[in-house]
Amino acid sequence: MPEGRIVKALSGFYYVADEGRIYSCRARGLFKKKDAKVNPLVGDWVVYDAINEEEGYIMEVGERTNELVRPPVSNVDQAVLVFSMYKPMFSPLLLDKFLTHTERAGIDSVIVLSKADQVSEEEVTEIVEKYEAIGYRVIPTSTADERGVEDVLEVLRDRISVFAGQSGVGKSSLINMLFPGVSLQTGDVSQKLGRGKHTTRHVELIPLAGGGYVADTPGFSSLEFIDFSELDLAESFRDFADRSSECKFRGCLHVSEPACAVQAALEAGEISKQRYEHYKQFREELKEYQRRNKPW
Template sequence: MPEGRIVKALSGFYYVDNGEQVIQCRARGLFKKKDARVTPLVGDWVVYDTVSEAEGYVMEVGERTTELVRPPVANVDAAVLVFSMRTPSFSSALLDKFLVHTETAGIEAVIALSKADLADQAELDEICQKYRQIGYRVIPTSTQDKRGLEEIRQALASHIAVFAGQSGVGKSSLINALFPHARLQTGQVSHKLGRGRHTTRHVELIPLEKGSYVADTPGFSSLDFVDLTELDLAQAFREFNSYADECKFRGCLHLREPGCAVQAAVENELIDAERYEHYKQFAEELKEYQRRNKPW
């Protein structure tokens, strides 16, 4: 049976790209049962059966390397986190929460600072230095003066990449500037609310050169800590990991434990204090989430 990749899921249909054409498929009934172990996602490599030249049924879903919950995309190996410098203003707390999401999913993050032409150079430099020291690739971008666009293209080469970030930061505009054939819908930022209107209604993979894809995803401004443990959260802050082995207690969560090397690193300004404050905030949010979602 033929194979291909799901590039769009909409209204119960899965659109499978086999390299020559896109086949409109429905999922077989076995995927719709309550005890089904897997549900097809955009990004899945699937086996399908044809009923005509343009229609078929998804029969099998291949093994996934990664899986995102929100946005629901499989086999992504790079995430471009788009955060604007202005309208809406840059939010380090929200960026750190997105980074927890990508770290936990095992996806390499590229931070794109959009609307960089509206920011002070000193402010840009400070943000870039902070996250580059941790080990992230940070690229200031602008669709107005075209800065950073070629660097983003290079970062996406040979990857299945997802674009994510809160509404109004310019994800669709950035993708349109990078890949003009995409022609994604863009939206205005609400001056009353200070955030953007949702312009992307579904997840869709846009084919690029040499088998690469990029996904534009629905904008969202918050992430729940679904299926995350306290230790998962601690390990998602990658700068903690080089100090964690020196902690007095195994499995240290770096909050109130005595002999914690991470807390000492924060006090000695070896770990960014703001990032650590965000970690403590997320730990409280996780505790509250777990309390509200107990299975009993």
């Protein structure tokens, strides 16, 4: 039986893309996966049974590499984190926070520095070098001179991407510059209207001319440390995780443990003091979240 990818889900139909065709499929109830029951999600690879050239049934849902709740989409290859250099000002704290969430979700990140035309070259370079040293791709862009277009198109190619970033950073402008005629839903607006938070948002994967898909709804709108343990948080800092195997204690949280490779790297100036400060701040937020949400 053929395999395809769910690119849209609406009113009980799953739209499966396969070799340039879209089949509107029904699912035969829920699928058993080990002991839990799973519903098909946009992004899923599925085995389907076509009854004609337009319709079919989903027979099987493939293993997922990851799964987001808002928007409900699976198998995301990367988050494109859009951060503007100006209005709103670049916030390393917020970027580090987004990165903890993408790492926790098991999704790679590409950092786009938008509105690069508004600041000096030095300011841009400093951020590029800092985050590339940790292992993230960083692309400065500007709609004023179409800077970065080729680089962003290249990283989007053949992958499933979800855009993320505060309201006003230039997500819609960027999408318009990259793909004239394609629109990104304003998740921002529906949240202001009080929707979006509790309802399952509709999401659609938009196929890109060069191959790959972009989710039409921005992701990572909630940045609370839900579903994080203290160790999860430590592991969500790539620069720490790279060194933690050299810490004396397994499960080291890099705070006051002896023979900690992360604290040593911090002393040696190999880990950014600012990143470490953010880590400690997020630990407090995480503990506060856990206190507020105790089940007793």
